[in-house]
Amino acid sequence: MTITLALVQTHPRFLALEKxxxxxxxxxxxxxxxxxxxxxxxLNGYAFSNLDELARTALPAENRYFDELLAISMEKGIAICxxxxxxxxxxxxxxxxxxxxxxxxxxxxxxxxxxxxxxxETQFFTAGDTGFxxxxxxxxxxxxxxxxxxxxxxxxxALALAGxxxxxxxxxxxxPYCQKAMYARAVENRVFIxxxxxxxxxxxTHGDDxxxxxxxxxxxxxxxxxxxxxxxxxxxxxxxxxxxxxxSKQINExxxxxxxxxxxxxx
Amino acid sequence: MTITLALVQTHPRFLALEKxxxxxxxxxxxxxxxxxxxxxxxLNGYAFSNLDELARTALPAENRYFDELLAISMEKGIAICxxxxxxxxxxxxxxxxxxxxxxxxxxxxxxxxxxxxxxxETQFFTAGDTGFxxxxxxxxxxxxxxxxxxxxxxxxxALALAGxxxxxxxxxxxxPYCQKAMYARAVENRVFIxxxxxxxxxxxTHGDDxxxxxxxxxxxxxxxxxxxxxxxxxxxxxxxxxxxxxxSKQINExxxxxxxxxxxxxx
Numbered sequence: 001m002t003i004t005l006a007l008v009q010t011h012p013r014f015l016a017l018e019k020x021x022x023x024x025x026x027x028x029x030x031x032x033x034x035x036x037x038x039x040x041x042x043l044n045g046y047a048f049s050n051l052d053e054l055a056r057t058a059l060p061a062e063n064r065y066f067d068e069l070l071a072i073s074m075e076k077g078i079a080i081c082x083x084x085x086x087x088x089x090x091x092x093x094x095x096x097x098x099x100x101x102x103x104x105x106x107x108x109x110x111x112x113x114x115x116x117x118x119x120x121e122t123q124f125f126t127a128g129d130t131g132f133x134x135x136x137x138x139x140x141x142x143x144x145x146x147x148x149x150x151x152x153x154x155x156x157x158a159l160a161l162a163g164x165x166x167x168x169x170x171x172x173x174x175x176p177y178c179q180k181a182m183y184a185r186a187v188e189n190r191v192f193i194x195x196x197x198x199x200x201x202x203x204x205t206h207g208d209d210x211x212x213x214x215x216x217x218x219x220x221x222x223x224x225x226x227x228x229x230x231x232x233x234x235x236x237x238x239x240x241x242x243x244x245x246x247x248s249k250q251i252n253e254x255x256x257x258x259x260x261x262x263x264x265x266x267x
Numbered sequence: 268m269t270i271t272l273a274l275v276q277t278h279p280r281f282l283a284l285e286k287x288x289x290x291x292x293x294x295x296x297x298x299x300x301x302x303x304x305x306x307x308x309x310l311n312g313y314a315f316s317n318l319d320e321l322a323r324t325a326l327p328a329e330n331r332y333f334d335e336l337l338a339i340s341m342e343k344g345i346a347i348c349x350x351x352x353x354x355x356x357x358x359x360x361x362x363x364x365x366x367x368x369x370x371x372x373x374x375x376x377x378x379x380x381x382x383x384x385x386x387x388e389t390q391f392f393t394a395g396d397t398g399f400x401x402x403x404x405x406x407x408x409x410x411x412x413x414x415x416x417x418x419x420x421x422x423x424x425a426l427a428l429a430g431x432x433x434x435x436x437x438x439x440x441x442x443p444y445c446q447k448a449m450y451a452r453a454v455e456n457r458v459f460i461x462x463x464x465x466x467x468x469x470x471x472t473h474g475d476d477x478x479x480x481x482x483x484x485x486x487x488x489x490x491x492x493x494x495x496x497x498x499x500x501x502x503x504x505x506x507x508x509x510x511x512x513x514x515s516k517q518i519n520e521x522x523x524x525x526x527x528x529x530x531x532x533x534x
Contacts, residue, residue, distance in 0.1 A: 180490075185451065188420055266424070267421075
């Protein structure tokens with residue numbers, strides 16, 4: 001069995017939702033694939049300076065942009081994953097999450113809220129409350145994590161233990177560590193990992209200069225970098241994989257990766 | 268505060284305990300350092316074909332080789348870590364562990380039994396029952412794991428959570444994955460990791476051709492490869508580090524590595 005993944009590395013403009021969304025749709029329309037992965041916050045941009053700015057752009061998981069993605073996914077029979085600023089109703093007013101959706105065949109299959117917030121995100125967003133889950137779509141088991149979740153091996157591990165073949169990993173990376181470290185994440189879990197980063201530069205009123213590092217990549221369960229995109233320009237790249245390769249956790253005739261865990265000694 | 272680590276990459280000869288030990292002592296004597304790290308099974312060699320072969324060479328944690336290391340460590344005021352085949356008394360006869368010792372100032376501070384056995388080891392050795400612990404010696408917090416433990420991020424994580432500044436990692440690696448992946452292990456835990464591998468080739472009666480990959484290395488908490496040894500020859504290399512660098516888990520002003528864990532979502 002094979003599926004085609006599209007890594008859609010874009011350059012979102014801060015708070016330009018219309019424009020960012022239209023551009024993403026255009027890229028999806030012009031590419032032939034099964035699963036499309038957009039960056040973290042593909043819709044909103046990244047460089048929030050304060051909670052008010054976030055409050056003005058955040059949307060509920062039912063919104064007109066998703067309506068369009070739902071329709072496209074239904075029409076084309078595809079899956080689309082990407083990130084957005086989510087506004088959720090709380091007891092004491094709205095709560096904001098750095099979220100990622102997985103929309104397929106006209107349904108919102110996953111609305112994942114980022115578990116590990118990075119840097120200034122901790123000041124505006126609420127840490128995710130959904131945890132890590134895997135959905136099966138067309139016999140492919142897809143898991144979602146967002147950007148800085150990579151840093152905690154427990155995130156990819158939770159997805160692997162939940163059965164993920166492919167981890168979809170929308171990102172807004174400003175440091176170079178992740179791309180290099182995903183070698184270990186892929187190998188230690190024997191999963192595919194599609195890290196889709198953005199490019200461009202944003203600044204906020206705190207003086208943070210955020211230059212995103214691009215280099216979106218797909219790493220195989222054996223640690224092969226099947227695709228690496230440019231560090232500084234938009235690009236869509238497709239790659240065909242057999243996701244079932246990730247289902248054999250047999251490292252050799254004596255070692256099964258997951259059966260060999262010894263949680264009684266873990267913390 | 269600084270300490271000097273010595274990475275002692277040797278070429279043990281199978282079952283030649285006298286010779287392997289004498290050579291290790293000679294290398295320790297000729298090098299000036301605080302903490303010496305030898306490979307996994309530095310004493311016995313690796314390529315066991317059956318349980319009988321292992322039974323003939325395995326030793327209890329009190330043995331004359333360790334007596335000499337205890338004396339040397341006392342005399343020189345140093346710490347020595349390395350691996351050996353351990354024979355332990357069990358209810359139904361002896362049990363064999365792939366173990367690593369940490370001897371310092373005339374004391375056996377750690378006798379760690381390998382948690383994750385690799386390949387044919389699973390047929391002769393019993394999976395370790397000690398778990399992961401950290402000892403403080405001269406204000407340095409030292410943790411020990413062995414070879415294939417690297418593959419499970421839970422191992423280095425358990426040591427980091429127990430407060431390790433430096434993970435001593437005696438190894439007998441035959442594949443090239445570990446050396447590359449330790450970048451992630453060091454960065455994700457903000458610890459130093461001294462992976463000390465062996466060189467040479469051994470075969471067993473099963474026809475396994477075991478060519479060890481050398482390339483012992485020391486990786487810093489920020490993922491810098493401070494030392495990398497040759498892939499195919501013995502070498503001792505010393506490097507001075509400030510182990511307290513590993514104590515700051517502050518990634519930036521908003522993110523503390525360990526405080527940022529969210530175990531409620533881990534499996």
